[in-house]
Amino acid sequence: MMMEMERTISVLVKNRPRVLARIAGLFARRGFNIDSLAVSTTEDEAVSRMTVATTADPPTLAQIAKQVSKLHDVVQVIDHTNHKVVERELCLIKVHIDRSERPELISLCDVFRGDIVDIGNGSVMVQLVGDKDKIDAFVHVMQDYEIEEMVRSGKIVLDRGSSK
Amino acid sequence: MAQEMVKGAEALLRVFREENVDVFFGYPGGSVIPIYDALYDAEDIHGVLPRHEQGAAHAADGYARVTGKVGVCMATSGPGACNLVTGLATAYMDSIPIVAITGQVKTHLVGTDSFQEADVTGITIPITKHNYLIKDPHEIERFPDILREAFYLAKHGRPGPVLVDVPFDVSAGDVPWAERNIEALDGYEEPPVADSADIDRAADMIEAAERPVLMIGGGVVHSEASEEIIQLAEKTNIHVVHTLMAKGCFPESHELSMGMPGMHGMAYASYAIQHSDLLIVIGARFDDRITGDLERFAPDASVIHIDIDAAEIDKVRPATVGIQADAKAATRELIQAVSAREPGAWEEHLREIKKKHPLRYSDNDELMAPQFVVEKLYEVTGGKAIITTEVGQNQMWAAQYYPLEEPRKWCTSGGLGTMGYGHPAAIGAQVGRPDEIVVDIAGDGSIQMCMQELTTGTVEKLPYKIIILNNSFLGMVRQWQDMFFDKRYSGVDLTGNPDFVKLAEAHGAVGLRCGDRDKVVETLERAMEVDDVPVVVDFAVAKEENVFPMIPAGKSWDELIEAPVSDE
Ligand SMILES: Cc1ncc(C[n+]2csc(CCOP(=O)(O)OP(=O)(O)O)c2C)c(N)n1
Numbered sequence: 057m058m059m060e061m062e063r064t065i066s067v068l069v070k071n072r073p074r075v076l077a078r079i080a081g082l083f084a085r086r087g088f089n090i091d092s093l094a095v096s097t098t099e100d101e102a103v104s105r106m107t108v109a110t111t112a113d114p115p116t117l118a119q120i121a122k123q124v125s126k127l128h129d130v131v132q133v134i135d136h137t138n139h140k141v142v143e144r145e146l147c148l149i150k151v152h153i154d155r156s157e158r159p160e161l162i163s164l165c166d167v168f169r170g171d172i173v174d175i176g177n178g179s180v181m182v183q184l185v186g187d188k189d190k191i192d193a194f195v196h197v198m199q200d201y202e203i204e205e206m207v208r209s210g211k212i213v214l215d216r217g218s219s220k
Numbered sequence: 221m222a223q224e225m226v227k228g229a230e231a232l233l234r235v236f237r238e239e240n241v242d243v244f245f246g247y248p249g250g251s252v253i254p255i256y257d258a259l260y261d262a263e264d265i266h267g268v269l270p271r272h273e274q275g276a277a278h279a280a281d282g283y284a285r286v287t288g289k290v291g292v293c294m295a296t297s298g299p300g301a302c303n304l305v306t307g308l309a310t311a312y313m314d315s316i317p318i319v320a321i322t323g324q325v326k327t328h329l330v331g332t333d334s335f336q337e338a339d340v341t342g343i344t345i346p347i348t349k350h351n352y353l354i355k356d357p358h359e360i361e362r363f364p365d366i367l368r369e370a371f372y373l374a375k376h377g378r379p380g381p382v383l384v385d386v387p388f389d390v391s392a393g394d395v396p397w398a399e400r401n402i403e404a405l406d407g408y409e410e411p412p413v414a415d416s417a418d419i420d421r422a423a424d425m426i427e428a429a430e431r432p433v434l435m436i437g438g439g440v441v442h443s444e445a446s447e448e449i450i451q452l453a454e455k456t457n458i459h460v461v462h463t464l465m466a467k468g469c470f471p472e473s474h475e476l477s478m479g480m481p482g483m484h485g486m487a488y489a490s491y492a493i494q495h496s497d498l499l500i501v502i503g504a505r506f507d508d509r510i511t512g513d514l515e516r517f518a519p520d521a522s523v524i525h526i527d528i529d530a531a532e533i534d535k536v537r538p539a540t541v542g543i544q545a546d547a548k549a550a551t552r553e554l555i556q557a558v559s560a561r562e563p564g565a566w567e568e569h570l571r572e573i574k575k576k577h578p579l580r581y582s583d584n585d586e587l588m589a590p591q592f593v594v595e596k597l598y599e600v601t602g603g604k605a606i607i608t609t610e611v612g613q614n615q616m617w618a619a620q621y622y623p624l625e626e627p628r629k630w631c632t633s634g635g636l637g638t639m640g641y642g643h644p645a646a647i648g649a650q651v652g653r654p655d656e657i658v659v660d661i662a663g664d665g666s667i668q669m670c671m672q673e674l675t676t677g678t679v680e681k682l683p684y685k686i687i688i689l690n691n692s693f694l695g696m697v698r699q700w701q702d703m704f705f706d707k708r709y710s711g712v713d714l715t716g717n718p719d720f721v722k723l724a725e726a727h728g729a730v731g732l733r734c735g736d737r738d739k740v741v742e743t744l745e746r747a748m749e750v751d752d753v754p755v756v757v758d759f760a761v762a763k764e765e766n767v768f769p770m771i772p773a774g775k776s777w778d779e780l781i782e783a784p785v786s787d788e
Pocket of ligand 1: 610611612613614615637638639640662663664665666667689691693694695696697
C-alpha cells in the first residue's frame, strides 16, 4: 500500500473570475478532498496562489496535479512532497477565562510563542503562527479552557532556498 | 493610429470567417438577436435552425466528427443555453471540438436574476474544456482574441467543447478589433513531443514482446493517425483492437484487425487483450466498458501508453512507459524506432481464435433479427455510409455489424451514452459531408428524444436515413432486466409508440415501414433513392433480442457470455 498522507500543492493561477470555482469544482467532482485551502495574491499581480492541502497517496496526488494543470487558468502546479519547505498557518483562538487564570494562559502562550491580541471581560484572544502540528498542539492545550471561538487559516507553504 | 472599433456581433462573424466557419447550428432568442442581426447580411455563413438547442449541440458535434473541423452551435441566454448542456457534456466526454456561443443578459444585469438569466459559465464548467463570460472591461477589450482562443482551445491538445457567453450589450456594442496572432494567444503552446528515450524503450518492449496487441482509441481520430497506425501494425505484425471511438481508424477488413473489445465487443478482441503480454495503447483511456474489472484486466500485460493528455497516463492503468504526445507524431517515431517483426505463434493463434468466435445471432422467419437489418444496410450501402447511432442495443449492433474502413465515418456518443444524439448528429454529418450517405441507426426509444429535428432535415433538404430497429422496448435496459433482474421488465415497454411513418410524413420527410425480412433490401434501396429529404424506415424487429457477446459490468473476460447457439 502506498502511503496516504496529507500533502500540499501550490497552484499558481491567472487572476480571473471563477478560477477558485474551477479548482474547487475539479476537486469535488473527481473526489479529491481538500483539507485546507489558502488563496492569496503573489509577487505578480496577474497571478494568485492557492495552497491546497489534501490527503492522498502518491498516484492520486500525481493525478490531482495533472488534472489541475489541465485547467486553462492554471499557470503552474508545485508539489511540495519531499521538498524542504516553510509551512505556516495562522490561528486565532478566544478562550473564556477569568482574571485569576490569565497568568497561566500567558505563560502557556510564551511557551508556544503565541501573542495575546485582545483581552476582554472574561475572555482572551490568542494569535498563534506556526506549522500545523504546532497549532494542533496548542489547540489541544487550550481545550483545558473553555474555547469560545476559534479560526484557523489554510496553510501556506514556500519551498526553502532560492526559487530562481 | 486609433484602434478600429467594430460591433461585438461583427467581431464574432469576422472570427468565424478566420476560422472558416461557413455553417453553424443555432437557435435565436432575445440575447443573441444582435448576432442574428449581423448574420442577416452575412451570406457566406449559413445558420441551420434546429428545433431544439440540444439538436444544435449534437449537430455541431456530428459535423465536427465527420469533417475534423470545429463545430459551432449557438443559443440564447437562460433556457436556450441550458438546452445545450446535454450536447456539450456528450462532446466533452468524447473530446469533440465545439465552440458554443451563448447569449447572456446585459452585463449590468448579470447576477441579478434578470429575465432569462442562467449562470451558464457556472453550469458548464465541468462539461467544457474551458469557458468564458465576456463581462469585465478587460474581457470586452479582448473579445476577438477570446473568440480565437476558444477555437484554438477547442481543437488543440485534447479537443473538447469551449463555451463563450456573450451578453447582449457586448454583441450589440463596440469592441476593439485586433489582428489575428495565434502564437500570442493565451494558452498557446507547442504540442508535446515524445521523449526519444521513451520511444526507444517502447520499441525495445515491442521487439521483446511475445504477445503484443495494439489498442487504439479516439485520439487516433483526432490526430488523423490512421495511416501511421496501419504502418505500425503492418511493420510489426501486431493485431489491432479499436475502442468504440476509434471505429474505422483501422480497416475492419484488415487481417490484423481484431475489432472492438469490451462489454459488447468481439470475444476474440477481449481475448487478445486479456492474454497479451504487451498492450500498446494509443489515444485510448481504459474506459470501464473496455476493462471491466480492472484488477483482472490484462493481468500479464506491460503497457505502453501514448496520449496527448498527460492526465490519462497512469489514471486508470499504470503505464510501463507513458508518452505524452500527439498520436500521429509519436506513432511515426515508433515506426522509425521499431524493427520489423514477423508473425509468430501468437499471431497464428489470434487468427484461429478470430475464426472460431465470429459474431452470431439466431434468425428465423417470424422474428426479424435487428442484426440482419444492419447487415443488409451494410450490403445496400456497400459499407460506405457515414453511420451515426443512438444509444442502446442499436448502437452496439451498429458497431458490430457495420464494419468501417475509414475514420470520420462514425458518430456515436461513447462516453456519455446520450440517447437522442444520433439524429441531430446525422444532420450535422450530412451538412458537413453532403455527398455521403448518412444513416442514423436508431432505437424506437432514442429516436423520440430529438424527433423534432426531422423538420430541420426537411427544411435543409438533407437526405439522411433513420433506420429504426423497432423492438417496442427500451431494449438495452430490458436486456439488463432480462439477464440480471429476473426478467422483471420495469419501465421499458414502449407499447404506444407513435406511427413513425406518419410522423415522418408530418415533418415532410419520407416514411417507410418493413416487418418482413424478404423486403428489407428492397425497402433500404427505396430509402437510398430519396435525395432531397430525410427518410425514416421503421423496421419491426424481434422484440427480445439481446446483444452478445456480453461481459457484464464490472466482470472480466472469463465471464464473457456468447450468443446462444442457434437452434437451426
Ligand atoms: C438520455 C438518456 N436517457 C436514458 C438512458 C438510459 N438508456 C440506455 S440504453 C436505453 C434504452 C434505449 O432504447 P432504444 O432507443 O429503444 O434502443 P434499443 O436498446 O432498444 O436498441 C436507455 C433508456 C440514456 N442512455 N440516455
